[in-house]
Amino acid sequence: MxxxxxxxxxxxxxxxxxxxxxxxxxxxxxxxxxxxxxxxxxxxxxxxSKEVLFQAITDILLEQIAATPKLRYDPQAPLREQLIAAARDYIGHLSGAEYMGLNRLVMSELLRDQDLAQAFFAKAAMQDGPIQALIAEAMQAGALRRAEPGLAAGQLLSMIKHFLMWPEFLLGEKADVDAEAVIADCLDMFLAHYGEKD
CATH class of the missing domain: 1.10.10.60 (Homeodomain-like)
Structure with missing residues (x-):
């Protein structure tokens, strides 16, 4: 270096x-x-300036989000298992101590300053979400019904984060739940809505 x-x-x-x-x-x-x-x-x-320094820190957070492993759809493998693996990787990435601390720092300032928040979320919107490509490809292949992939991914991840990320983010401790069961239940609800009906 x-x-x-x-x-x-x-x-x-x-x-x-x-x-x-x-x-x-x-x-x-x-x-x-x-x-x-x-x-x-x-x-x-x-x-x-201090503001430019803070924006550089928000860029680090966005880079860490972008570094989340993104799985591609494999038509030869069960979609449910692919989504479980992707959700597990995503939550594991979000719950790392370094990421969690940086996320708390950035979010606390974004709540205070709406201009910074708008700039941050505009940059974030330009990135593919961690499971979005997998869902988009599954929709293209007919394994999920067609919809807006970003919306569908956001719905799935919002359910999972409610139980597995937000308690730790806000309270500093993991929720007393079975993470695997939560992911499986959320995916079953997601697939009940987006799964192709026979």
Whole structure:
């Protein structure tokens, strides 16, 4: 890693720490530079403002979402099993400590600042969701009835996240439920609605 890349990463890590501890409005650029062990001038060379620094952090979160494994539809394998594997991977990715902490940091600021929220969700909308391609391909192949794949994926993931992500995100502890059973039940409801009828 080049020195400039290392300094940029150190600044981002320091900003994440400062924003977590102080919140975005109270976070101080001086403190971020101190934590990163760089001068303020160096910090501003990489990020022209605290807002630009925060936007870089939201980009990291979006990159982590984009890195979620995306499975392709296999017409030779049972669709239900493919969807279970995709949902399991997605929830495993979301519940990682690093992702969860970064998500809390970003979401708390997006609730405060609607302009930032609109910019973030506009960027997020340009990405394929983690299960969207699988659902789209299953619809193309006739394994699911035709609908808007993004909407269908959002419906499925909203059900699953309600039980397996939001309790941990909001309360800091996993819900006392059987994750595999929750995923299976949500998928059965999804397939009852979108599955091709014989």
């Amino acid at each position: 080049k020195l400039t890349e290392k300094k940029r990463k150190d600044i981002l890590d320091a900003a994440i720490q400062e924003f977590r501890e102080q919140g975005f409005p109270a976070a101080r650029v001086n403190r971020i530079a101190e934590l990163a062990e760089v001068s303020k001038r160096t910090l501003y060379k990489h990020f022209e």
